[in-house]
Amino acid sequence: MFVDEVDIHVAAGDGGRGCLSFRREKSAPRGGPDGGDGGRGGSVYLTASPHLNTLVTFRFHPTYKATRGAHGEGSNRTGRDGEDLELGVPVGTVAYEQTADALVQIADLTEAGQRVVVAKGGRGGRGNQHFASPTNQAPRRTEPGQLGHVSDLRLRLKLLADVGLVGFPNAGKSTLIARISAARPKIADYPFTTLSPNLGVVSLSGERSFVVADVPGLIEGAHEGHGLGHRFLGHLERTRVLVHLVDVSSLTGRDPVEDFDVIQRELALFRDENAENVAGGPLSDKLQIVAANKIDAIDEPERLERLRQHATQQGLWVYPVSAVTGQGVDVLLEAIWTAFQPPQTSDTRARATSSPA
Template structure:
């Protein structure tokens, strides 16, 4: 199950209580205070891990509490600190704190091993030995431990991929990613076979590689929440290049050029925050893969698509995701575009 957004509640450990104690030994009638400090409560860290690609493990376990610190003891013995708690999330997870004024972004975990101190454990209370002075040699006061931080968080995953594969349902996106990478998505001849994004790594010669994401089939109105598209369009925000998979065969009864225009409209209408330095989806470099040429019975469908997009300076690559025909030129073009694009998606022009 692919889950890309969850709400969790975390509570760091409370600090242990300081000890109120006096030294009691034979022949030491005035031993003085010897109460130790309480241990510090455990903190909670959120860490980006390469071993996860979904947040599903938090959907059914949304409550996390770190251990509290142990209480101080006599003989100046401090309590043991509570152990820290580490929560692993997929790389690309954004952490928000949920407040009355709305969510506040705390961290965007885009690198393996990157971590956030999400909730700090409470300090342990001081024992009465800490309060002894020249004028108060027998203090009868010790501190309670401080409470650990308590937070309501939202975790939102945005996949990290160089290339995003988009298109209407049943145009061959999953077949393509299965052919060019080791990803094995579910493939069948009916709409919405893909119900969650799939990631795959494309390997080329000379140790070159890039990551592709197969986004579930879009439909018109996806930007407004229709179908499955709106839920997953956010996963395109980090991509450098978009590949439109267009079915040029006549079997579907669809018009290739109309399909391309419809997907472009959905990308253009997808809302982006003007304060974010993120290029709108429809302004990313784009490539069209004219799929199913192995079943092409009307060449004019491909010719018309290529002619119109050539005027728009959009490259078109005829391919067959089933037989592999035409895939190598497409992959080389994607590599060139990915490698020539800045490491981070450039900001939109104002």
């Protein structure tokens, strides 16, 4: 099951109490203070794992508590530390602390192996051995352990992909990702075949590669919750390029220009409550490439031409493709690759072309 948002409660362990004790032995009937320190409480960590792709385990197990530190003991024995808890999360997980009136981002785990503490264990209290002084050789003072940090968290998975596929249901997004990568999503001739995002890695010649995300289709009113709504668009926030698939075939009674406009409107209306925390800005500002799909099944070429004119007026390139036959797909992939290369500054270009004086 794909779960991309969960609320969990994490509690670190309290520190152990410092001990009050005096050395009592035959050889030292009035020995000094020897109360040991309390152990440190266990902390709770999130660790990004490349082997996970859903937050589902947290849905069934929402509470995590690390163990406390043991109390200090006589003979200067320090209490044992509490055990840390490591919670594995998928790469791309963002953690927010839930305060009374807001969600505050505390971590963004974008790399495998990255580890952050989300609840810090309490320090152990000091035993009375630390409080002896020339004027007080039999101190009765000890410290309690610090309380462990407790927190309510929201975890959100925001997939890490370079390219996002958007479009109406049935436009052919899953067919395209299946053609260009090893991803094998369900493909069928009915809307909303895809119910959760799929990721695929595309490899091009020369060891070039990028990651594509196929998300469930959008329909008019998605921003009001129609269809599957905007729920999955958050997964495209980190992408650099959107590929907008439009069905231009004669198989549907739909109008490609209208379909195109509806999706553009829905992208513009998408607002994520945490968008300000995400680099890259609104989805409608992202670089966009239009793929006119199903050209193998087009009887009236003017359908493609009208879409091309309409998109070109908005400064977008249109690439005719067939996700089924593969026609035009290589050209599309090269265009995608070129689109998200960082622009060469005029400065570096000048340096690359000018020879030393």
